[in-house]
Amino acid sequence: MKKYLISPEQNQYKANMHGHSRLSDGKLTLEQLKEGYKERGYSVYAFSDHTTVRWHKELTDENFLPLAAAEIDVSQQGAENFNLRKSFHFNIIARDPEHFEQVPYDNKNYSIQYINSLIAEARAKNYFVVANHPNWSLFTEDEYLQIEGLNGFELYNCITANYGGALSFTPEIYLYLLRNGKRIYPIGADDNHSFCLPFSHPNNDSFGGFTYILADKLEYGGVINALDRGDCYCSMGPQIHEFSIEDDVVHVKTSPAKRITVMTGTRHLTTLPALRGETVEEFTGRLNMNLLGGFILLHVEDSEGKHAMTRAYYQGEDF
Ligand SMILES: [Zn+2]
Numbered sequence: 678m679k680k681y682l683i684s685p686e687q688n689q690y691k692a693n694m695h696g697h698s699r700l701s702d703g704k705l706t707l708e709q710l711k712e713g714y715k716e717r718g719y720s721v722y723a724f725s726d727h728t729t730v731r732w733h734k735e736l737t738d739e740n741f742l743p744l745a746a747a748e749i750d751v752s753q754q755g756a757e758n759f760n761l762r763k764s765f766h767f768n769i770i771a772r773d774p775e776h777f778e779q780v781p782y783d784n785k786n787y788s789i790q791y792i793n794s795l796i797a798e799a800r801a802k803n804y805f806v807v808a809n810h811p812n813w814s815l816f817t818e819d820e821y822l823q824i825e826g827l828n829g830f831e832l833y834n835c836i837t838a839n840y841g842g843a844l845s846f847t848p849e850i851y852l853y854l855l856r857n858g859k860r861i862y863p864i865g866a867d868d869n870h871s872f873c874l875p876f877s878h879p880n881n882d883s884f885g886g887f888t889y890i891l892a893d894k895l896e897y898g899g900v901i902n903a904l905d906r907g908d909c910y911c912s913m914g915p916q917i918h919e920f921s922i923e924d925d926v927v928h929v930k931t932s933p934a935k936r937i938t939v940m941t942g943t944r945h946l947t948t949l950p951a952l953r954g955e956t957v958e959e960f961t962g963r964l965n966m967n968l969l970g971g972f973i974l975l976h977v978e979d980s981e982g983k984h985a986m987t988r989a990y991y992q993g994e995d996f
């Protein structure tokens with residue numbers, strides 16, 4: 678029987694899951710951020726100013742949903758250059774915005790053990806937890822493997838390319854974690870601070886990457902439930918209209934793409950590259966079901982070099 682992993686019937690809400698306003702070190706007001714993002718088709722925004730969880734309920738309207746969030750940071754201390762020190766940041770997003778508790782922390786108390794205890798506390802207080810800007814943190818893949826309790830992972834963090842000494846898109850770390858048994862969902866976010874450039878400038882740190890959330894309607898509980906189910910994917914541009922599997926045949930429909938690939942937990946994959954100068958929007962491929970390594974996921978790249986990537990869908994559970 679055909680199983681839809683992403684169904685063409687589902688609504689897809691565009692979300693920025695990480696951004697800063699004047700309430701911390703961002704330059705713009707909440708209202709300016711709402712206006713700019715709404716104009717570009719966003720429906721969900723996690724206002725994640727540093728340290729303190731806030732819910733800006735007054736920004737809610739029928740086409741815009743603010744999520745209650747904060748960014749927490751724990752950094753190595755010492756005399757050496759700041760740009761060599763490891764620094765772990767994570768977003769906490771309240772599942773129940775009417776009832777949330779703060780997560781107090783000591784940002785100088787750097788250890789994996791302390792970070793794990795903070796994540797455990799945030800989860801116990803009913804937060805959805807996302808590891809932020811993985812490349813900027815300077816964590817190795819094996820250090821990420823030691824982090825426990827993450828719900829999400831910023832597979833794309835726009836501002837990293839400006840300040841992170843690395844690329845904004847981190848598929849290698851993400852795939853490494855999945856292939857080592859972590860179950861973490863892919864989040865795309867800007868981490869916009871809007872320091873000096875207007876929204877209209879192509880180098881602005883807004884609108885670079887986002888999360889498509891597949892929910893029945895634009896409502897707080899429903900959006901959180903979709904995130905908890907992993908009904909979301911990371912994108913910098915491409916949209917996935919369908920991802921389905923029937924026996925060993927996968928079927929994909931997307932916005933115009935340079936390549937569509939169904940990856941697995943191993944080297945095995947099935948892919949459709951477009952002819953040079955052309956695009957593809959639909960792909961039917963066949964997998965060897967004995968070589969999946971436990972899961973499949975979908976990657977799409979468009980002609981501008983923008984990517985979209987789904988979570989892992991598990992053999993025997995999701996299909
Ligand atoms: Zn950060």
Ligand SMILES: [Zn+2]
Binds near residue numbers: 695
């Ligand atoms: Zn941030």
